[in-house]
Amino acid sequence: MDLGIADAIHHHGGAATLSQIVTRVTSLHPSKIPCLRRLMRVLTLTGVFAVETTEPVDGAAADELPAAVYALTPASRLLLVGSGNHHQQASLMSMLLHPSFIASFLRISDWLQRELPGPCIFEHTHGRSMWEMADDDAAFNKVVNNRMVSDSRLVMDVVVREHGEVSRGISSLVDVAGGHGTAARAIAEAFPEVRCTVLDLPHVVAGAPVGAGPGVEYVAGDMFESVPPANAVFLKV
Structure with a gap:
């Protein structure tokens, strides 16, 4: 993920040769290109990327090997971070691969x-x-919160689209342990009549984005001590 291989392939239309990937992975040392080839073999065998072999080009030398073309799969599309992909889960992988x-x-x-x-x-x-x-x-707090944001974006897209009826008749909602308020903002945007409160620990609320939008407010606190009153409680587990 740090190399941005998925984004490099996406830049070339969703399929790219190793040489095309290298042109976008600028942090890779030239001496490590053979290592990248071996890494791509592992990633294709495990299904992260797909691979197919191109037909030999007319006029190519007899000993010239056909080029492997690597393509994105549903799994690797979740790792795209530089293409406006709101469903990306690279933040989840970054957390799971954190030294801690x-x-x-x-x-x-x-x-x-x-x-x-x-x-x-x-x-x-x-x-x-x-x-x-x-x-x-x-630094670790940022890793955790980035993961929570990306997870909420993925989940709330489905919740709002497929289960929006649960918000009928509700005028207020408190998102318990709501992090930076991604879920609450999605609810407030889809259902403007619902006023949303995001409850989380002080250090989490302190890092929340400024200007959450109308219908959303943040409260610093501990859910084990008190929860702001509302018609409904939203708790994602």
Whole structure:
């Protein structure tokens, strides 16, 4: 994802040869192009990208190999970040590949040998929850919130389109643990008659975008202590 391979392929119309990909992946050192070829082989075998071989060009040398053309798949289209893709899930992958999560996955054997009830594997590894770490680490907090935003964009598109009837008769709604308010803004835009309140921890609300739009307000607080009154509570789990 850091190399932007999916976006490089998208730039070439959704299918590109390795040489075309390299022209867009400017951070790749020229000496590592053979390594990129091997990486693409792994990514095609696992279904992240598709691949097909072009027919030899007329006049090509007898020993010249046909070029492999790599194409986007439904999975890799979710990794597009530079094409206005509101359904991208690159932020989710960035969070799962964060060193804090990788360290947790590496402790899974030890965690599975511990008796329940007990802390989740993240807390078992780091001695504190993901939310507590986000409260103390601004960079990690950004990774977590970016993931929440991208997830809400994907989910709310379906919720508003397929299940909008649940908002009938509701004039107010509180989005509990609503993060930066992506879900609340989607509801307010689709149903202007519903006034939305976003409740989340102070450090989350502090990073919310300015100018959320009409019908949306933010409240810093703890859902285990109090929840603002409303006709309905929205809780995404």
